[in-house]
Amino acid sequence: PIMPKQSKHAAINKKSNNSNNPDRPTNGKGGLRSKSTIMRLNMYKSGKPVRNKDGKILGGLYMSKDKAGNKDLPNMARIAPDRRWFGNTRVISQKELDNFREDVTVKEADPYSIILRRKKIPMALLQDSEKVAKINLLESESFESIFGSKQTRKRPKISSTIDYDSLLASAEEKKKSYE
Numbered sequence: 001p002i003m004p005k006q007s008k009h010a011a012i013n014k015k016s017n018n019s020n021n022p023d024r025p026t027n028g029k030g031g032l033r034s035k036s037t038i039m040r041l042n043m044y045k046s047g048k049p050v051r052n053k054d055g056k057i058l059g060g061l062y063m064s065k066d067k068a069g070n071k072d073l074p075n076m077a078r079i080a081p082d083r084r085w086f087g088n089t090r091v092i093s094q095k096e097l098d099n100f101r102e103d104v105t106v107k108e109a110d111p112y113s114i115i116l117r118r119k120k121i122p123m124a125l126l127q128d129s130e131k132v133a134k135i136n137l138l139e140s141e142s143f144e145s146i147f148g149s150k151q152t153r154k155r156p157k158i159s160s161t162i163d164y165d166s167l168l169a170s171a172e173e174k175k176k177s178y179e
Contacts, residue, residue: 101126 017024020042022035033041050059083091092100104126107113115121145152 015021015023015025019033020038022033022038024032026032049057052058104115104121107115142148144150
């Protein structure tokens with residue numbers, strides 16, 4: 001039998017067998033790339049900048065100001081950055097902090113006013129550093145007297161009366177003397 005001659009343009013309506021075509025005919029073959037794999041591989045290929053022989057970027061998606069992710073941005077506008085975007089941080093200037101510190105000290109001294117939401121206020125920033133000075137422990141007791149060879153240990157004072165009845169009687173006496 002003689003086969004009819006096919007024209008050059010017969011393949012226009014035919015699906016391509018390219019491995020990048022997710023709708024290609026499988027002909028019962030298994031193990032071909034899935035549509036999601038093909039799309040992922042195409043994503044890796046696209047978006048590369050066009051460079052000259054010196055390596056300078058001439059164009060491509062990195063240079064385009066009206067595209068993002070192969071999609072056109074027709075009405076593009078710049079949004080000014082805002083401090084509130086970057087987590088739950090609170091920033092205050094030094095002048096405002098001084099004014100706030102003065103107001104809080106006045107309100108704390110006033111017995112008829114109450115500060116609400118005290119946990120929201122950073123109280124460590126409001127206290128004066130002179131008032132909350134560190135206690136110098138080495139002035140009261142030297143380092144050698146605590147950790148040196150002549151260290152002294154504080155031992156509990158146990159009276160000669162150890163039985164329960166005498167302990168109860170002494171507790172009652174101390175209670176009466178306290179009242």
